[in-house]
Amino acid sequence: MTRRTDTHPDLTRPEVGAPFFSTWRVGTPERQKQAVEAIAGTWERRPWPAAGLLGYHVYAGHDGSTLLHYSQWRNEQAYDAFVKTHRQERNDEIDTAVPGIERLRLDRYRHYRSGTRDDHDTRVPGCIVIVDVEFEGPDPDRQRAWVDAVFEALDSEPNPHPGGIAAHFHLSTDGTRVLNYAEWETAQHHIDALAKPGEGVGSGSALWERVQNWPGLKGSTVDRYDHALGLVPD
Incomplete structure (x- = not known):
């Protein structure tokens, strides 16, 4: 299953072969909170999607408008498989709860x-x-x-x-x-x-x-x- 945690991620975790960062624009501080809760609810209602995903963290921008997403993957293949099978239904549920989210960019890093x-x-x-x-x-x-x-x-x-x-x-x-x-x-x-x-x-x-x-x-x-x-x- 999926568990919520307040613990910050370990950025030096050796198993993380493919860290990804992405940014969403949601518009206001209220919509930031709504989007975070929508993400939490959408994920907590479902089983953890992949053994290759080690953690997923969301950050609220001090600009009151953006959300930063940081996901820790074992490798890019695990992420690509998640995109094919799980990502769209989750995004659709989040978008229903908070319409009008702008997904600005997603970058793959090492x-x-x-x-x-x-x-x-x-x-x-x-x-x-x-x-x-x-x-x-x-x-x-x-x-x-x-x-x-x-x-x-x-x-x-x-x-x-x-x-x-x-x-x-x-x-x-x-x-x-x-x-x-x-x-x-x-x-x-x-x-x-x-x-x-x-x-x-x-x-x-x-x-x-x-x-x-x-x-x-x-x-x-x-x-x-x-x-x-x-x-x-x-």
């Missing part, structure tokens, strides 16, 4: 690197920050090199912000994007860090300038989310 300040950190994230970086054209070597440069810049920071917990970098399988799933203690910690470059987000150092002006870097977005729903097999 986990590349994670960084934590303390391997024994037990803090529970109060805010998830998604940094979505797009490059001009596919280049897997460039994806990896850029992430490695970010870690080099982070390691050089003399005063990392205390609110940061972990950062988990993923590379899109089409070679064009990098997604950082960053865990923060609270949204205010992240807001404060952005207001004071050099405290864990990016100072004016040469290493950070290199990251921000990487050849082929097309653009990036930064969005904050709250963990709204976790679904796992029972």
Whole structure:
């Protein structure tokens, strides 16, 4: 069966061979809540759909309009089989409960690197920050090199912000994007860090300038989310 959980996912889980991220636009905070409950009800009324799905999590955007979906698959074949047999009926039920959902995009990723300040950190994230970086054209070597440069810049920071917990970098399988799933203690910690470059987000150092002006870097977005729903097999 399907069980609801408040526990945040483990982004470094070794069995996850195909992490997927997708975004829906629902329009208002009220519709965010309605959509989350519709997803929960739709899934809880059905058996867990596939042994190859290890977990499914939904996050409410602080913009009051979007939902982020993160699913942990053993491999892409398991996801493709789910699409053929289970996804449409679930989406149809959700759309009946909350008409007008815009499904903006779904991207396939591979986990590349994670960084934590303390391997024994037990803090529970109060805010998830998604940094979505797009490059001009596919280049897997460039994806990896850029992430490695970010870690080099982070390691050089003399005063990392205390609110940061972990950062988990993923590379899109089409070679064009990098997604950082960053865990923060609270949204205010992240807001404060952005207001004071050099405290864990990016100072004016040469290493950070290199990251921000990487050849082929097309653009990036930064969005904050709250963990709204976790679904796992029972």
